[in-house]
C-alpha cells in the first residue's frame with residue numbers, strides 16, 4: 001500500500017484531538033485525526049456508569065457549542081461523549097476511527113515524520129500527540145495476587161454490582177475516589193477510604209459554582225501548581241446535582257476514613273498517621289477559597305448573598321481522632337481494593353526526542369523538544385485548566401498558531417534571488 005500523506009497528523013480523538021482539528025481547520029491547515037477506538041472513547045468506556053461531569057454544563061464545554069441540558073446541570077458521561085461527537089460533526093473534523101498509531105519516527109534526511117499505524121504508513125510534516133493525560137491506570141504492586149483480593153483501577157470500576165460481596169477499600173480521595181466510595185457506601189457496602197493530600201473547593205458559595213470562582217479569581221489560569229502542592233489532588237463532585245466533598249459527612253454516612261495507604265504485610269494493610277493533617281489541610285484550602293471569594297465580593301461591590309453557615313465544619317469523627325493505622329483486610333471483610341490514584345503517561349509510540357527518560361513529555365506549552373512534534377491535553381500544559389474540556393480548546397488554539405508560524409517560515413521565498421557572479 002502506498003504511504004498516505006497529511007500535513008498534520010493528530011493522534012487521538014478525545015476533546016483534545018477535536019479541538020486541535022477545529023483550530024487547524026481555521027488556519028486552513030490540512031490534517032488527519034486518527035483514533036484507535038471511537039471518538040471520545042474514554043468518556044464512553046473508561047468511566048463508571050453513574051459519572052457526571054465535575055463542572056456544570058455552562059462551563060465544561062467548548063466555546064462554540066452548548067450542551068443540550070440545563071446550563072447549571074452536570075452532563076452524564078454519555079452526554080459528554082455525544083456532545084464531542086456532535087461537535088466533531090459540526091466542524092467536519094477529518095477523523096479516522098479504529099486506527100492505532102504504533103510508532104512515530106523522524107524521517108531520515110528530510111523533514112517530517114513517519115507513523116506506522118494499523119491502517120498503514122502515514123507521512124506527516126507535523127505530529128500532535130492528543131492521547132490524553134490519563135493513559136496508563138496506576139495499580140502499584142503493593143498487595144500481591146496471592147492475597148486473594150479483587151483489585152481494580154478506578155477507570156475499570158463501573159458499578160457496585162460488579163464487585164464481589166464484601167467490604168471495599170478505596171485508595172485515593174480525589175474526585176474519582178470520593179465519588180466511588182460514596183456510591184459503594186450508598187449501595188450498602190462497608191467502605192474504607194484512604195485519604196491523601198487534597199484540595200476540596202466549595203461546590204457552590206454565595207450562589208456561584210466553584211468553576212465560576214476559580215475563573216474570576218484567576219485560578220484556572222495559574223501556570224503551575226502552588227509550590228509544595230504538586231501532588232495534591234482535587235476532590236469535587238457533580239453527583240446528585242453537585243455538592244461539596246466533605247470528609248466529615250462521608251464519615252457520618254458510615255465510611256471509615258484512613259490515612260495515606262502504605263505497605264501490605266501478611267494480610268495487613270498499613271496507613272500513614274496523616275489523616276488528621278490531610279483533612280485539616282483540605283479544610284484550610286476550602287476556607288481560604290471562601291476568604292478569597294468574600295474579598296472578591298467586597299472589592300467589586302457584588303450583591304451575592306452571604307453564607308456564613310458554609311464556614312461551619314462540625315466535629316471530627318472518631319476515625320479522624322483515633323485513626324486506624326493497620327487494617328487486617330480479611331478480618332475487616334475487605335474483598336476488593338479500588339485504586340483511585342491516577343494514571344501515568346504512555347508515549348512509547350512516540351519514538352522521537354520529545355519524552356524524557358522517565359516517560360514524561362519534554363515541552364513548553366505543548367511545543368516539544370522535537371521540532372514538529374506537539375503535545376495537547378497535558379495537566380498544567382499551560383495552565384490549571386489545560387486538561388479540562390474548556391481549557392484544552394485554548395491550548396489547541398495556541399498550538400495551531402505555532403504550527404501556522406512554522407509553516408509561514410517554510411513557505412518563505414526570497415523576493416529576489418541574490419546576484420551571484
Ligand SMILES: Cc1cc2nc3c(=O)[nH]c(=O)nc-3n(C[C@H](O)[C@H](O)[C@H](O)COP(=O)(O)OP(=O)(O)OC[C@H]3O[C@@H](n4cnc5c(N)ncnc54)[C@H](O)[C@@H]3O)c2cc1C
Pocket residue numbers: 011012013014015016017034035036037038039040041042043047052053054055060099100101102130131132133134176349376377387388389390392
Ligand atoms: C474520571 C474522570 C472524570 C473527568 N471529569 C472531567 C470533567 O467533568 N470535566 C472536564 O473538563 N474534564 C474531566 N476530566 C478530565 C479530562 O477532560 C478527560 O480525561 C478527557 O477524557 C481528556 O481528553 P483528551 O482528549 O485529552 O484525552 P482522551 O479523552 O484520553 O483521548 C485520547 C484519545 O487518544 C486515543 N489514543 C491513545 N493512544 C492512541 C494511539 N497510539 N493511536 C490512536 N489513538 C490513540 C485514545 O483511544 C483516546 O480516545 C475527567 C477525567 C477523569 C479521569
